[in-house]
Amino acid sequence: MEKELDFIAERIEKYIEDTKKITATPGKGVTRLPFTLESKRCVHYLEKQMSQMGLDVIEDASGAVIGILKGKSPERIMIGSHYDSVEHGGAYDGMAGILCGIEIAAYYIRHGLEPPYTLEIAGLNDEEGDRFGGGYLSSKAFLGKWTTNDLKDYVDKNGISYYDAMILYGYSPEHLIRAERPRKGWKGYLEIHVEQGPIMEDQGTEIGIVETIVAIERYYITIIGKADHAGTQPMDTRSDAVMAAVDVITKLRQYVLEYKGMVGTVGEIHVYPNQINIVPEKITFSIDVRSADQAWLDACIHKISEEVKKKESEGFSCELKQTMSNSVTKMKPEWVKQLEKSAKKLGFSNMRLNSGAGHDAAIIGKEIDTAMLFVPSIGGRSHIPEEYSNEKDLAKAVLTAIHFIDHLQ
Ligand code: HGY
Ligand code: MN
Ligand code: MN
Numbered sequence: 001m002e003k004e005l006d007f008i009a010e011r012i013e014k015y016i017e018d019t020k021k022i023t024a025t026p027g028k029g030v031t032r033l034p035f036t037l038e039s040k041r042c043v044h045y046l047e048k049q050m051s052q053m054g055l056d057v058i059e060d061a062s063g064a065v066i067g068i069l070k071g072k073s074p075e076r077i078m079i080g081s082h083y084d085s086v087e088h089g090g091a092y093d094g095m096a097g098i099l100c101g102i103e104i105a106a107y108y109i110r111h112g113l114e115p116p117y118t119l120e121i122a123g124l125n126d127e128e129g130d131r132f133g134g135g136y137l138s139s140k141a142f143l144g145k146w147t148t149n150d151l152k153d154y155v156d157k158n159g160i161s162y163y164d165a166m167i168l169y170g171y172s173p174e175h176l177i178r179a180e181r182p183r184k185g186w187k188g189y190l191e192i193h194v195e196q197g198p199i200m201e202d203q204g205t206e207i208g209i210v211e212t213i214v215a216i217e218r219y220y221i222t223i224i225g226k227a228d229h230a231g232t233q234p235m236d237t238r239s240d241a242v243m244a245a246v247d248v249i250t251k252l253r254q255y256v257l258e259y260k261g262m263v264g265t266v267g268e269i270h271v272y273p274n275q276i277n278i279v280p281e282k283i284t285f286s287i288d289v290r291s292a293d294q295a296w297l298d299a300c301i302h303k304i305s306e307e308v309k310k311k312e313s314e315g316f317s318c319e320l321k322q323t324m325s326n327s328v329t330k331m332k333p334e335w336v337k338q339l340e341k342s343a344k345k346l347g348f349s350n351m352r353l354n355s356g357a358g359h360d361a362a363i364i365g366k367e368i369d370t371a372m373l374f375v376p377s378i379g380g381r382s383h384i385p386e387e388y389s390n391e392k393d394l395a396k397a398v399l400t401a402i403h404f405i406d407h408l409q
Pocket of ligand 2: 086128
C-alpha cells in the first residue's frame with residue numbers, strides 16, 4: 001500500500017503545484033474568484049486532466065467541470081469540491097478535494113477496474129461566495145435553488161451581478177436557473193476536504209469523518225449617520241456611524257461568547273467617506289455567525305438585530321441584509337459508519353468531528369445522501385497563503401474513499 005500511497009501523493013503534489021499558479025495574486029496566495037480569467041484557466045486545467053485520463057468531461061451552466069467514469073451501475077456518486085478560493089487563500093481549500101476525486105477515478109482506470117457506481121468527479125464553482133456575497137453557486141444550482149432575481153441581486157464590489165458576470169464570461173444565467181439535476185439515480189455525494197482547523201493535528205489523526213456541518217448565518221449591516229467636521233462638531237451632536245457600529249460589534253462578540261462552540265466574526269468593513277478628519281457618515285460591515293445548534297444561532301442573530309434597532313432609536317438609519325442562511329447539515333449516518341470501517345480496514349487512524357467550515361456538502365447533503373472526509377491542516381489554519389496539508393494524508397483519503405465506494409451497500 002505504501003507504494004500506492006506515494007504514487008498518488010506525488011501526482012496530487014504535481015497538480016497542487018500547477019493549480020496554485022492559477023491565481024490573480026501571484027506571490028500573495030491563491031485568489032480564484034468566479035467568472036474571472038483565473039476561474040476559466042482552472043476549468044481548462046481540470047478539463048485537460050480529466051479528458052487526458054479518459055473521462056467524459058462536461059462543463060455545466062454554473063461553471064462546474066465534471067468528469068464522468070462509467071461504473072457497473074448507472075447509479076451515480078459525485079465526488080467533488082470547489083475550485084474557487086477566497087482572496088489570498090490557500091492552495092488546498094476545495095482544490096484538494098477535486099484532485100482526490102481525479103485520483104479516485106485514476107486508480108480504477110490504472111488498475112483496469114470498473115467502479116461499482118458511475119462516478120462524477122466535480123470541480124464546483126463559487127462555493128465561497130467571496131466575490132458576490134452569495135456562494136454555493138454550483139451546489140445550489142444542482143438542487144435548482146437559484147432564481148433570476150438572486151443572480152441579479154448579488155453584486156461584487158464593482159456593482160457587477162452574478163447575472164452580468166456570467167454573461168461577460170459566456171455563461172447563460174438563465175441556463176443556470178434550469179441546471180437542476182434530477183434527484184433520482186444518485187447514490188450520493190462524497191466530498192474530501194482539508195479540515196481547516198486544528199483538531200485532527202492536535203489528535204494526531206489521519207482521517208476525519210464529518211458528522212455534521214454547522215449552521216451559518218451571514219449578513220451585511222449598514223448604519224447611516226451624518227458626516228461632520230472631525231474637529232468642530234461637538235460629541236453630543238454627532239451621528240458617528242463607526243462609533244455606532246462599534247457598539248453593535250462589541251455586543252456581537254459578547255453574545256457569541258455566551259453560546260458554547262459558537263463562532264462569529266466581522267470580516268468585511270466599508271466606511272464612507274473614509275477620511276481621517278471627517279466623522280463617518282456610513283458603515284457597512286459583514287457578520288458571519290456559526291453554530292452546531294440552530295436555536296442558539298437564531299437567538300444570537302435576534303439579539304444582534306435588536307442592537308441594530310436600538311441604533312435606529314438613536315436616530316441612525318440601518319439595514320440588515322441577509323446573504324447566507326444555511327441550517328445544520330447531517331451527514332448520512334450509515335456512510336459515516338462505512339467510512340470509519342474503511343479507514344480502520346486500511347489501518348488509518350480516524351475520528352468523527354463536526355465541520356466549522358461550510359462546504360458544498362452542506363447544500364447537497366440537504367437532499368442527497370452525503371458524507372465528507374477530512375485530512376489534517378498543518379498548523380490548523382486555512383484561508384491563508386500558508387495553508388498546507390500533507391499529500392500523503394490526501395492519498396490516504398483517496399484509498400479510504402475507494403474502499404468506501406467498493407463496500408457501499
Ligand atoms: O466560509 C466557509 O466556511 C467556507 O470556506 N466557504
Ligand atoms: Mn473556504
Ligand atoms: Mn472549502
